[in-house]
Amino acid sequence: MRASQKDFENAMNQVKLLKKDPGNEVKLKLYALYKQATEGPCNVPKPGVLDFINKAKWDAWHALGSLPKETSRQNYVDLVSSLSASSESSGQVTPAADRKQPGSDALVVTSQDGITTITLNRPDKKNALTPQMYHDIMLALEAASKDDSAIAVLTGNGDYYCSGNDLTNFTDIPPGEVEDRARSGAVLLRDFVDCFIDFPKPLVAVVNGPAVGISVTLLGLFDIVYATDRATFHTPFSHLGQSPEGCSSYTFPKMMGPSKVIFGNLKTKCNVISIPKATEMLVFGKKLTAREACTQGLVTEVFPDSTFQKEVWVRLKAYSKLPPNAMRISKQVIRNREKEKLHAINAEESSILQERWLSDECMNAIVNFLSKKAKL
Numbered sequence: 001m002r003a004s005q006k007d008f009e010n011a012m013n014q015v016k017l018l019k020k021d022p023g024n025e026v027k028l029k030l031y032a033l034y035k036q037a038t039e040g041p042c043n044v045p046k047p048g049v050l051d052f053i054n055k056a057k058w059d060a061w062h063a064l065g066s067l068p069k070e071t072s073r074q075n076y077v078d079l080v081s082s083l084s085a086s087s088e089s090s091g092q093v094t095p096a097a098d099r100k101q102p103g104s105d106a107l108v109v110t111s112q113d114g115i116t117t118i119t120l121n122r123p124d125k126k127n128a129l130t131p132q133m134y135h136d137i138m139l140a141l142e143a144a145s146k147d148d149s150a151i152a153v154l155t156g157n158g159d160y161y162c163s164g165n166d167l168t169n170f171t172d173i174p175p176g177e178v179e180d181r182a183r184s185g186a187v188l189l190r191d192f193v194d195c196f197i198d199f200p201k202p203l204v205a206v207v208n209g210p211a212v213g214i215s216v217t218l219l220g221l222f223d224i225v226y227a228t229d230r231a232t233f234h235t236p237f238s239h240l241g242q243s244p245e246g247c248s249s250y251t252f253p254k255m256m257g258p259s260k261v262i263f264g265n266l267k268t269k270c271n272v273i274s275i276p277k278a279t280e281m282l283v284f285g286k287k288l289t290a291r292e293a294c295t296q297g298l299v300t301e302v303f304p305d306s307t308f309q310k311e312v313w314v315r316l317k318a319y320s321k322l323p324p325n326a327m328r329i330s331k332q333v334i335r336n337r338e339k340e341k342l343h344a345i346n347a348e349e350s351s352i353l354q355e356r357w358l359s360d361e362c363m364n365a366i367v368n369f370l371s372k373k374a375k376l
């Protein structure tokens with residue numbers, strides 16, 4: 001079967017998620033096949049001998065002679081597929097041909113088997129979220145709400161799911177613009193969380209590693225949360241001088257209920273007090289293991305890390321074959337009962353955070369993070 005334009009675009013995105021660098025020889029082959037597939041035979045002037053990189057690229061492209069565009073496309077797809085198999089990619093990468101691709105490689109959106117997958121792709125920064133990524137995730141959710149996929153998935157590339165808001169978002173703000181930046185940050189946060197509240201189809205988090213901050217709080221707005229047993233769930237808001245977002249001030253206490261803390265000697269007299277579990281996380285910054293998060297209702301199911309990707313995607317592929325309209329309508333019946341309330345909570349949390357970002361506690365925490373990073 002000939003590779004379609006859609007297969008070709010899938011392959012282009014799959015390249016971005018390769019876990020191993022395929023080496024220069026393979027990269028040149030990919031480049032040449034890409035150029036031949038999109039522009040046809042090489043008829044641009046040959047770069048000078050000292051322009052080593054461009055000359056190597058030109059040579060690779062030129063060597064393909066008059067190979068037809070369709071064959072080049074097929075060869076490109078085959079090559080990427082062999083690379084993905086050997087680099088243990090999860091094989092989920094297929095962009096919808098008509099999808100507007102995000103503004104940077106930090107987010108990869110793919111579509112296959114009725115599943116639109118949004119992958120956070122900044123593994124060297126533990127998938128910390130930049131303003132561009134917030135915008136791109138919103139665009140991706142909007143597109144996924146209209147495409148022909150039955151469900152949407154959010155996951156991370158690399159060893160982390162997401163380390164939350166990129167703390168360098170708070171740097172390089174000129175002195176007179178701090179208030180403005182906090183105001184626009186709060187609008188961005190509110191719009192961002194609104195997209196999760198309003199997303200009309202089943203939304204699944206595939207938590208492939210530790211999750212921090214906003215990536216944890218948002219989980220309360222997902223329909224399914226699958227986690228590897230390597231994942232942890234951490235909301236260090238007080239440590240950062242900040243406060244909960246993502247509607248977690250409502251969803252977490254609702255799902256977690258109270259916990260009992262026992263003081264004293266169990267054999268003799270003891271005092272038992274009850275602190276909501278959510279408070280331990282959101283106020284005291286207690287980090288939960290995947291199994292604890294599952295017991296608390298934040299995670300739907302935990303899988304061994306060694307089989308996580310395989311088991312989760314088999315499950316999701318089966319779910320994606322269920323009648324999509326029925327799934328959408330069922331989700332909306334559930335969500336509509338609380339939508340208004342969730343929007344109001346989101347607005348309130350965002351406005352409280354806007355104030356928090358201007359506090360000394362928050363500024364000091366950010367400076368502390370940056371100093372440690374700079375090894376001061």
Ligand SMILES: CCCCCCCCCC/C=C\CC(=O)SCCNC(=O)CCNC(=O)[C@H](O)C(C)(C)COP(=O)(O)OP(=O)(O)OC[C@H]1O[C@@H](n2cnc3c(N)ncnc32)[C@H](O)[C@@H]1OP(=O)(O)O
Nearest residue numbers: 124125126128163164165166167168181182185189213214
């Ligand atoms: C005023 C404008 C505001 C605009 C905001 C818009 C809306 C935002 C709304 C949300 C607000 C807040 C919610 C939150 O998410 S709070 C949580 C924030 N996250 C954190 O506190 C995590 C900070 N990171 C860490 O503690 C550690 O990095 C880690 C995640 C525990 C991993 O530790 P590690 O030892 O395994 O790896 P490390 O070497 O530290 O990390 C590798 C590199 O990645 C960088 N990095 C990781 N996380 C972040 C991050 N959140 N922000 C920025 N950079 C991050 C880390 O610095 C390393 O980089 P480098 O190699 O040193 O360059």
